[in-house]
Amino acid sequence: MSLCDLSLAEVRDGLRRRDFTSVDITTACLDAIAELNPKLNAFVTVTGERALEQAAAADRRLAADEVAPLLGVPLAIKDLFCTAGVRTTAGSKILGPFVPPYESTVTANLLRDGAVFLGKANLDEFAMGSSNMTSAYGAVVNPWTRRGDNAQLVPGGSSGGSAAAVAARLAPGATATDTGGSIRQPASFCGIAGIKPTYGRCSRWGIVAFASSLDQAGPMGRTVRDCAIMLASMAGHDPKDSTSAEVPVPDFEAACERGVRGLRIGVPREYRSDAMAPEIEAMWQQGLTWLREQGATLVDVSLPHTKYALATYYIVAPAEASSNLARYDGVRFGLRREGADLQELYENTRAAGFGDEVRRRVLIGTYVLSAGYYDAYYLRAQKLRALILRDFTEAFTKVDALVTPTAPTAAFAMGEKMDDPVTMYLNDIFTVPANMAGIPGLSVPAGLDVSGLPLGLQVLGKPFDEETVFAVGGAIERSANFSTLPSLRAGALS
Amino acid sequence: MALDPATVRRIAKLARIRVSDEEVARLQTELSGILGWIEQLNEVDVSGVAPLAGISHQRLPMREDEVTDGGRPDAILANAPARADHFFTVPKVVE
Numbered sequence A: 001m002s003l004c005d006l007s008l009a010e011v012r013d014g015l016r017r018r019d020f021t022s023v024d025i026t027t028a029c030l031d032a033i034a035e036l037n038p039k040l041n042a043f044v045t046v047t048g049e050r051a052l053e054q055a056a057a058a059d060r061r062l063a064a065d066e067v068a069p070l071l072g073v074p075l076a077i078k079d080l081f082c083t084a085g086v087r088t089t090a091g092s093k094i095l096g097p098f099v100p101p102y103e104s105t106v107t108a109n110l111l112r113d114g115a116v117f118l119g120k121a122n123l124d125e126f127a128m129g130s131s132n133m134t135s136a137y138g139a140v141v142n143p144w145t146r147r148g149d150n151a152q153l154v155p156g157g158s159s160g161g162s163a164a165a166v167a168a169r170l171a172p173g174a175t176a177t178d179t180g181g182s183i184r185q186p187a188s189f190c191g192i193a194g195i196k197p198t199y200g201r202c203s204r205w206g207i208v209a210f211a212s213s214l215d216q217a218g219p220m221g222r223t224v225r226d227c228a229i230m231l232a233s234m235a236g237h238d239p240k241d242s243t244s245a246e247v248p249v250p251d252f253e254a255a256c257e258r259g260v261r262g263l264r265i266g267v268p269r270e271y272r273s274d275a276m277a278p279e280i281e282a283m284w285q286q287g288l289t290w291l292r293e294q295g296a297t298l299v300d301v302s303l304p305h306t307k308y309a310l311a312t313y314y315i316v317a318p319a320e321a322s323s324n325l326a327r328y329d330g331v332r333f334g335l336r337r338e339g340a341d342l343q344e345l346y347e348n349t350r351a352a353g354f355g356d357e358v359r360r361r362v363l364i365g366t367y368v369l370s371a372g373y374y375d376a377y378y379l380r381a382q383k384l385r386a387l388i389l390r391d392f393t394e395a396f397t398k399v400d401a402l403v404t405p406t407a408p409t410a411a412f413a414m415g416e417k418m419d420d421p422v423t424m425y426l427n428d429i430f431t432v433p434a435n436m437a438g439i440p441g442l443s444v445p446a447g448l449d450v451s452g453l454p455l456g457l458q459v460l461g462k463p464f465d466e467e468t469v470f471a472v473g474g475a476i477e478r479s480a481n482f483s484t485l486p487s488l489r490a491g492a493l494s
Numbered sequence B: 001m002a003l004d005p006a007t008v009r010r011i012a013k014l015a016r017i018r019v020s021d022e023e024v025a026r027l028q029t030e031l032s033g034i035l036g037w038i039e040q041l042n043e044v045d046v047s048g049v050a051p052l053a054g055i056s057h058q059r060l061p062m063r064e065d066e067v068t069d070g071g072r073p074d075a076i077l078a079n080a081p082a083r084a085d086h087f088f089t090v091p092k093v094v095e
Helices: A008-016 A022-040 A048-063 A105-112 A160-167 A184-190 A224-234 A278-293 A306-327 A342-353 A356-369 A375-395 A421-428 A432-437 A466-480 B005-014 B021-043 B073-077
Strands: A043-046 A074-078 A116-121 A173-178 A193-196 A216-221 A264-268 A297-301 A401-405 A441-448 A454-461
Touching: A008 A022, A008 A048, A008 A224, A022 A043, A022 A048, A022 A074, A022 A116, A022 A160, A043 A160, A048 A116, A074 A160, A105 A116, A105 A173, A105 A224, A116 A160, A160 A173, A160 A184, A160 A216, A173 A193, A173 A224, A184 A193, A184 A441, A184 A454, A193 A224, A193 A466, A216 A224, A224 A441, A224 A466, A264 A278, A278 A297, A278 A401, A278 A441, A278 A454, A278 A466, A306 A356, A306 A375, A306 A421, A306 A432, A306 B021, A356 A375, A356 B005, A356 B021, A375 A432, A375 B021, A401 A466, A421 B021, A441 A466, A454 A466, B005 B021
Parallel strands: A074 A116, A074 A173, A264 A297, A264 A401
Antiparallel strands: A043 A116, A173 A216, A193 A216, A193 A441, A401 A454, A441 A454
């Protein structure tokens, strides 16, 4: 048993009891990163020296009996959060030279609460992807492999570096973001937990923007409780984000133990399809049985516009992305490629700086917003979005939470699903609706597929009712008792 | 809906991204595939539905119209790929 095996809650409590120091646990994480990052590529930037300084400062505060929610706890930070004085790339070449002069609100909240930052975690370029294959800094390798097969698998995306780092025990927790499933799908693929909170729960200020009406930050951890602890520090109202909600942050950690007795759990019939792998269907039924055994009532519900959520998303998200990414012009920050005139400078810079997937989405977004097409695409998508939200609003008059599979498959191999962009987009079929409706969604590991890869269940809740989501997730976690470990992890013989 | 090469070039121009002739052909296939898949939305009757631009749980907040930040030109220009004193520089745009 090494310090890397401890959950985030155990690290926090061990530090408070002085069982070990923040320098001890931070050193253990940095050693694990040095050993495994060359294989996993989970980190774009490791800030070892800074981390040890922060850890030493935390140890001084701990020695003075100071109490802060995350005092001395090391974390990985998705490289989409701006960190003052530390390069922030968003997984893109165009931000390769960018060193933010400011700190994002979410990471500032974590620092306020005493966290130590190990470095910046790899991701799909501008968080656009479901495999982490689109990063300009190389693909991330999933620490899991299929039984009897050494093929390298993707960790999911876009928060693939965060997920791989937590699963391989390089960090007890990580920040992540979710625009269409970027926390929940990689959590499912890597056998860990992750929650996208309600839109507005965490400030978006200082997070590199992808689709502003959908983007939301959240934590990834090895347990539901670890996610609850992190979210309590990340969340909270911020006047610098006008969509940040002015609502109190409840005791998420306590909610994990509430249980599900008396809760009504909705099972959306539209999430069932003939194409779903039998083992995913079986895991879903198993999860529902566990909840019923713990005292919940299962209710069949209908979300009739589910099948249109993904196509709606692929209008709304690229439209917002094309507007947000207009700022990368080679003039004020980031990469620059000279041209004969200003127009050429823009075009050369953006051609050199954006990867294929980002370029596709910017072009789709530009098209659906362009004169003559706006009504047919963007306006229609906004109306579909209203119908998707209405489905959830009606369902939540009958139930307290919904439970579905997180993803239609387990992790796939690198190179698979690369032939056609739409095949890759289908990964997010179960996660995208929550972003369209702004509701919270948690993925919790629930079982293994036939080849020994982890599968997650998704819990969806009412706006600002993450407590019920944590209660249901905690109940699934207790029944699942998921204890299988990935083959690549800190301390394992390789 | 299949995009023709001229449309792909026009979108790329609007998006300020240079594309080569070779890339135009590839993008034509990829973008047409995505747009064709999106056309399934046409089967939904959306008449009378108010469009939803985003999820807002509250009214957008108001505040005093006053300066809350600024006066840090060096920090802001630190990331500029090209600068002169406290200015960003670009190719000449006015003859």
